[in-house]
Amino acid sequence: MTLHHYLILAAVLFTIGLIGAFTRRNAIVVLFSIEIMLNAANLNFIAFWRYSDNPELLYGILFTLFAIAVAAAEVAVGLALVIAVYRHFRSIDLEVMDTLKEE
Amino acid sequence: MNTTTLAFIPLLPLVAAALTCGLQNGRRAAVTAIAAMLGSCGLALAALNETWGMAVDTHTTFDIPWLTVGDTAIPFGFVLDPLTGVMAAMVTFVGLLIFIYSASYMKDDRRMARFFCYLSLFAAGMLGLVLANSLLLLFMCWEIVGVASYLLISFWFHKPEAAAAGKKAFIVTRIGDMGFLIGILLAFKTTGTLALYDGGQGLLELPISATVLGLKSSAVISLLLFLGAVGKSGQLPLHVWLPDAMEGPTPVSALIHAATMVAAGVFLVARTFPLFDVPLLDEGTLKTTDVVAWIGAVTALIAALIALGQYDIKRILAYSTVSQLGLMMVGLGVGGVAVGMFHLLTHAFFKALLFLGAGSIIHGCHEEQDIRKMGDIWKSMRVTSIAYLCGTAALVALPFVTSGYYSKDQILAAAWKEPFMKPVFWITAAASFLTAVYMTRQCFYVFAGKYRGSKTPHESPVAMTAPLVILALFALGMGMVLEETIFAKLQGKPIHDNFVIAVSMVVALGGIALGWLIYRGRALGQATDPLAVMPFTQKLWFDELYSATVGRLWALAIVIGEQLNELLLFVRDLAVLLADRIGNALAVGGDRKLIDALAFDGICDRLRSAGHTVTRPQNGFLPSYLRLIAFGAVALGLLVSWFK
Numbered sequence: 001m002t003l004h005h006y007l008i009l010a011a012v013l014f015t016i017g018l019i020g021a022f023t024r025r026n027a028i029v030v031l032f033s034i035e036i037m038l039n040a041a042n043l044n045f046i047a048f049w050r051y052s053d054n055p056e057l058l059y060g061i062l063f064t065l066f067a068i069a070v071a072a073a074e075v076a077v078g079l080a081l082v083i084a085v086y087r088h089f090r091s092i093d094l095e096v097m098d099t100l101k102e103e
Numbered sequence: 104m105n106t107t108t109l110a111f112i113p114l115l116p117l118v119a120a121a122l123t124c125g126l127q128n129g130r131r132a133a134v135t136a137i138a139a140m141l142g143s144c145g146l147a148l149a150a151l152n153e154t155w156g157m158a159v160d161t162h163t164t165f166d167i168p169w170l171t172v173g174d175t176a177i178p179f180g181f182v183l184d185p186l187t188g189v190m191a192a193m194v195t196f197v198g199l200l201i202f203i204y205s206a207s208y209m210k211d212d213r214r215m216a217r218f219f220c221y222l223s224l225f226a227a228g229m230l231g232l233v234l235a236n237s238l239l240l241l242f243m244c245w246e247i248v249g250v251a252s253y254l255l256i257s258f259w260f261h262k263p264e265a266a267a268a269g270k271k272a273f274i275v276t277r278i279g280d281m282g283f284l285i286g287i288l289l290a291f292k293t294t295g296t297l298a299l300y301d302g303g304q305g306l307l308e309l310p311i312s313a314t315v316l317g318l319k320s321s322a323v324i325s326l327l328l329f330l331g332a333v334g335k336s337g338q339l340p341l342h343v344w345l346p347d348a349m350e351g352p353t354p355v356s357a358l359i360h361a362a363t364m365v366a367a368g369v370f371l372v373a374r375t376f377p378l379f380d381v382p383l384l385d386e387g388t389l390k391t392t393d394v395v396a397w398i399g400a401v402t403a404l405i406a407a408l409i410a411l412g413q414y415d416i417k418r419i420l421a422y423s424t425v426s427q428l429g430l431m432m433v434g435l436g437v438g439g440v441a442v443g444m445f446h447l448l449t450h451a452f453f454k455a456l457l458f459l460g461a462g463s464i465i466h467g468c469h470e471e472q473d474i475r476k477m478g479d480i481w482k483s484m485r486v487t488s489i490a491y492l493c494g495t496a497a498l499v500a501l502p503f504v505t506s507g508y509y510s511k512d513q514i515l516a517a518a519w520k521e522p523f524m525k526p527v528f529w530i531t532a533a534a535s536f537l538t539a540v541y542m543t544r545q546c547f548y549v550f551a552g553k554y555r556g557s558k559t560p561h562e563s564p565v566a567m568t569a570p571l572v573i574l575a576l577f578a579l580g581m582g583m584v585l586e587e588t589i590f591a592k593l594q595g596k597p598i599h600d601n602f603v604i605a606v607s608m609v610v611a612l613g614g615i616a617l618g619w620l621i622y623r624g625r626a627l628g629q630a631t632d633p634l635a636v637m638p639f640t641q642k643l644w645f646d647e648l649y650s651a652t653v654g655r656l657w658a659l660a661i662v663i664g665e666q667l668n669e670l671l672l673f674v675r676d677l678a679v680l681l682a683d684r685i686g687n688a689l690a691v692g693g694d695r696k697l698i699d700a701l702a703f704d705g706i707c708d709r710l711r712s713a714g715h716t717v718t719r720p721q722n723g724f725l726p727s728y729l730r731l732i733a734f735g736a737v738a739l740g741l742l743v744s745w746f747k
Contacts, residue, residue, distance in 0.1 A: 021729055030729075094725045101723030 006047035013040035027085065027092040031078045038071050109165055109181045112146045112191060112234060113244075115139040117227035120220050129215025133206040136219040140202050140226060144195035147188075147230075154188030160594065162300040164236050175295065182236035182300050185592035186444065190233045190370060193448055197362045197455050198226050200570035204459050205354040207566035208466065218258060218352070225251035229363050233370065238287045238297045238306065241371070245283070245335070248364050249276055255359060256351040265350040275344040279334015279368075286327030293320045299374065307377040318383055325378040325391040328371060329398075336368025336428045339402040343645050345425055349417040353462030356417055361424050361458045362451040369431040369447050373440045380439075396436025396518070400530040403429030407537035409642050411544070415472050416461050419545050423498065424454055426534055430514055433531050437524050438517030441593035446510035448589070449581055453497035453507055456574035460491035463563040463571065464549060468556050474548035481550040483560040488550055490571035495546055497578040499539045499615065502608045509582030511535060512607050516598040532610050539614020540621075547622040 013036055020033030042064045049060020086092050119139030123132040157163070166180030181187075202222065209215045228247030235241040250273075257269025290306055291297055293313050298305045313320040332338070337345035348360045359365070372379060372395060379391040403426045410422035427450050435443030465472055467484050481488045497507035515535075518528035554560065562568070590597050641647070720731060 018733060022726060022733070097725060098723035100725065101721045
């Protein structure tokens, strides 16, 4: 197992998340996809840290921990937004939500 | 007598005119005007009395400096000599009688106050004219009497004939006035003064040696002044206005168009006589006075001919006035100031008498002026008839008992004495003969036969007959009284020539006899009149001639003027159109298209559409936003790796 394997896995994960975010119409699924992309980035952090010259400094773990905390907060906010949007539009279909523009 | 008292003679009527112009009450206006005239008459008689004591050829002047331009001062003053004295006395005296007569004649007219205002204005102008010592002042007063004449002729302006007659009088006299004005300017240019008498420096006292167009200046000036006199005094060919002027009230005809204003032309010639009495050329004997005599003689004959065929009582008298004014001109031309003025004075009295008598008859016949509808006035209007016959006798110059005889005799005698004036003598004698004929004809129509009108005639009130009686006395007696004195005062001697006296008697009595023969026993008013033949009834076609020549020319000028006007209008429209087009082009092309549409609105539109284009990606669809973010991130990544 070399660094490349991890990086390819992370890239595949990111692509899956990106395609999901682009193509799905369900707001919650899009949120999932974003989380997948976020975790792909986390995986990169860990991989680069593990194969770096001095892994005892723990930089990668620290970044990942922060990112997970931020992702948790983001999910909380995102789900709250989805609920608020659902209350407004009675739907979580992204195609329905077209008010975020200049009229 | 000094300036102030002399100035009061014209000023009193002027003040009366000013006072009466605002009055409504005709009676009060009449009293004011008559009082003013009485005052002037008193002063004028005092002035006459003073001049009677003056030595021959002295002129007392009263000058007030008036206009000073550089070194040239134009004084404004009065002159007192026998000529002005006798003229002012005549004007005020005849004027006073006519004012009194008018107060009765006009008493039913709604605009009586205005009538007296105009009459007073006229009297002021006339007296100013008589007394003036400056050609300029004389001309100004000349114009005032012209205006007053215009106002009084068209006094009953609701009648179209009266309005037209006033206009005609004003315009025709203007032709003469133009000559007068040019004469004044020429006189001022040659001598540098307009004062008539100025202690040896006046216009009439300086010897004039300059020449204009090969003629002597004084001759040209006198000819131009005579043109003014021709217009004012109704001489040929400008006589056409005077008969038409009879549309005015009868007292106006008596005062202005018989006794005074029309005599102003004669007076002007008499006043400036020294200018007339010089040869036209340096060598030769032809003088302006010869021109005056010839025009006067021809006028006298032609007017007398026309008078033969008229039916309007006032029109006959009007032509008679023209004829008599011609005689005065003859008198001035052949005999000098005294002869002309003598006939002017006697004529003023008997012609005023005839006009006032005619007014009284017209009044008595219920405003009828046609002699064919009169007749037998003798029975109903005794006083008027006697007075009228006295006037007629004076006009016909019945020998020895009338004033007209004495003055006309002097004219004929003076003409006979001049070697080259024999034709003038015979023309004048013929005119006198015709005068006797037409006056006999008129008297037959008016006094004899049966009354042919519809309403019964009645005698006029005393206020109208009293002036008639006074004037009748003057018409009969004045000749004998004046004959010696006027010649003594106005230079000259009366000439008595038995041949002339015989001719004078023959023409007067012969004319009456001829009239008697023609009209005795004739059914007047019904049968045809042997003298009212075509050329006379049509006034020898003078009006037709003028309308065919001057009138046609004028109409042509009007047509040309109208065409020019049309052309101007067209050019104006063209210019307006052009300006409109240019303005439009600037407005549309420059302002709206370039500045508004292209520069201002265009930039705004561009900005707005650019904004639209830029905002198109912000379509509100979250997935597309996401795509853009991703695209941006990739682009950013590529950019970073590029610069690395």
